[in-house]
Amino acid sequence: MWYEILPSFGIVVAAMGIPHLSAYVINKVAIGNFYRRRLLTEEEKRNYLRDTRLTNNPYTIAGLENIPDS
Template sequence: MWFNIIPPYVIILGAIAGPGYALWWSHYFFLGNHYRRGNHSRWDRVMYSRDWRLTGNPYVVNGLKELPDK
């Protein structure tokens, strides 16, 4: 019958979507943020270290209020 295709479909869908959701939750557990921030280029590494220096957490959104007044 047509409903015999449902179990293999669920298994294949879980095998494809499972690792993505597992990474999403592991990033939250280890990094405190659901999304990984890549440091592939020099600019990304500079911005990461700048955000870390200014706020102590590079994953928060930084606005003008985070910059120190001179």
């Protein structure tokens, strides 16, 4: 009957979904957020961490005006 395909359908869905969902977990552990950001060079990673430290948001660009004077 039609319900005989449910186990194989579940296996296919799990096999397709596990890599996609594990990418979010890996990004949360490695970078600190669930979003993917290209960090190919050390300079990009350093800028990412600097923006996170200065503005608490890595996607808001922090220029010289955002650095405290003290």
